[in-house]
Amino acid sequence: MKTIELKWIEDVNHNVAEDAYNGLKELIATGVFPNIEVECKDDTLYITGEKEILDKVVMKIQKAYVKYGQIMIKEAHHGVEQKLRIESFDDNVQDIFNHTLNDYETFKENCNGEKPTNYITTLGKFQFKFNKLKEAANRKDKKIIQNYLNEIEELSENYEEPRLKPIKEINEGKLIDSVALMVYSQLVDLGYKHSAQQMILNNIDYINEHSNDNPSELTDNIIKRWKRQVKKREKELENESTEHYLYNEEINKQLSNPSNWGIIEERLDKDTFNKKLSELVQTYANAEDLDLEAAYDLITGNDEIYEYVDSNMTIEDIMDKISAGEIVLENKKIDESFVLSPSELKKKLQRVAFKWASEKGVKYEEAYNELRKKKSVKDMLDFYSVDEIIDDLKKQRKEEDDELEDDI
Numbered sequence: 001m002k003t004i005e006l007k008w009i010e011d012v013n014h015n016v017a018e019d020a021y022n023g024l025k026e027l028i029a030t031g032v033f034p035n036i037e038v039e040c041k042d043d044t045l046y047i048t049g050e051k052e053i054l055d056k057v058v059m060k061i062q063k064a065y066v067k068y069g070q071i072m073i074k075e076a077h078h079g080v081e082q083k084l085r086i087e088s089f090d091d092n093v094q095d096i097f098n099h100t101l102n103d104y105e106t107f108k109e110n111c112n113g114e115k116p117t118n119y120i121t122t123l124g125k126f127q128f129k130f131n132k133l134k135e136a137a138n139r140k141d142k143k144i145i146q147n148y149l150n151e152i153e154e155l156s157e158n159y160e161e162p163r164l165k166p167i168k169e170i171n172e173g174k175l176i177d178s179v180a181l182m183v184y185s186q187l188v189d190l191g192y193k194h195s196a197q198q199m200i201l202n203n204i205d206y207i208n209e210h211s212n213d214n215p216s217e218l219t220d221n222i223i224k225r226w227k228r229q230v231k232k233r234e235k236e237l238e239n240e241s242t243e244h245y246l247y248n249e250e251i252n253k254q255l256s257n258p259s260n261w262g263i264i265e266e267r268l269d270k271d272t273f274n275k276k277l278s279e280l281v282q283t284y285a286n287a288e289d290l291d292l293e294a295a296y297d298l299i300t301g302n303d304e305i306y307e308y309v310d311s312n313m314t315i316e317d318i319m320d321k322i323s324a325g326e327i328v329l330e331n332k333k334i335d336e337s338f339v340l341s342p343s344e345l346k347k348k349l350q351r352v353a354f355k356w357a358s359e360k361g362v363k364y365e366e367a368y369n370e371l372r373k374k375k376s377v378k379d380m381l382d383f384y385s386v387d388e389i390i391d392d393l394k395k396q397r398k399e400e401d402d403e404l405e406d407d408i
């Protein structure tokens with residue numbers, strides 16, 4: 001026994017299903033189809049019976065009501081592959097449609113109660129997929145796909161974003177819900193009414209860890225983190241724009257998670273290190289509204305930075321340490337027209353080493369250890385610019401290469 005749904009796509013007057021229901025009741029009463037059950041609800045006809053009988057009933061209805069346009073037919077219960085056939089789809093696209101429809105129906109069923117935090121985002125993904133399927137259908141079949149798009153639009157419009165509920169957990173003996181709610185209130189007052197809740201949810205661990213911070217400073221840090229998160233997400237969305245709508249998200253999660261493969265990378269290779277350091281300089285320049293050269297001087301002027309860059313810390317983690325004052329960046333402009341102090345000489349050597357590392361394609365530490373042993377470099381630090389020292393190093397390397405060629 002199974003149940004099928006019949007729905008007339010072009011039934012603008014909403015009466016065809018009711019007429020078919022009454023006609024089918026008469027056939028059941030007269031014994032033509034004695035072993036079936038029929039119900040009409042929401043312009044949809046539900047028929048329950050054995051498969052062989054249902055096939056005959058459907059043929060009878062299609063013949064009797066052909067003038068009312070195409071009928072959408074599918075199995076009514078969840079968890080079973082849908083039997084709705086789109087005539088203009090080939091077998092491959094039909095399989096894609098069946099898979100998408102099953103996922104969509106399962107998602108709706110799971111969201112009957114409390115909606116997940118990604119409810120609207122997931123509806124948007126289904127909307128994207130159905131739009132692609134609609135593009136692949138012919139004019140007549142587009143109406144079938146449009147029904148699902150209309151339903152998604154209605155679900156989105158009826159969705160009410162839940163109010164932020166106090167967190168009832170206790171962390172080290174302290175209630176953390178009051179801190180989160182206080183930050184939430186300040187965010188709303190600062191004009192982040194529509195995004196305040198998501199800002200809290202995205203940074204709840206950070207709020208818990210800094211619950212004893214000054215409330216205003218904590219809120220400012222949440223705003224800075226949120227801006228970086230938004231920029232990161234915008235970049236991700238640009239990359240995702242080319243993603244195929246049939247991409248299997250579950251497999252992607254498994255393959256893209258290094259922990260599932262047992263991969264643990266303790267140190268960065270030279271290319272990754274240089275790229276990460278450059279990205280940190282760019283991020284800091286954007287956050288503090290500085291030009292790249294000024295940001296570069298500040299970042300490379302702190303010895304701790306190189307250890308953090310060469311660790312598994314993210315750019316956002318390093319920026320958090322800078323914002324919290326755990327990493328102090330001294331805003332000193334080196335006057336290269338006079339003899340430099342020992343600390344200024346070291347900073348200038350670090351700047352030369354960073355550029356030399358990029359030129360040679362090696363890690364910063366390797367370049368720094370090489371240059372600090374060169375007397376010619378030390379002699380030039382007081383009176384020559386970074387670019388002039390780099391040019392001299394290039395010239396020396398070329399002369400060495402020429403000597404090697406002569407020896408050969």
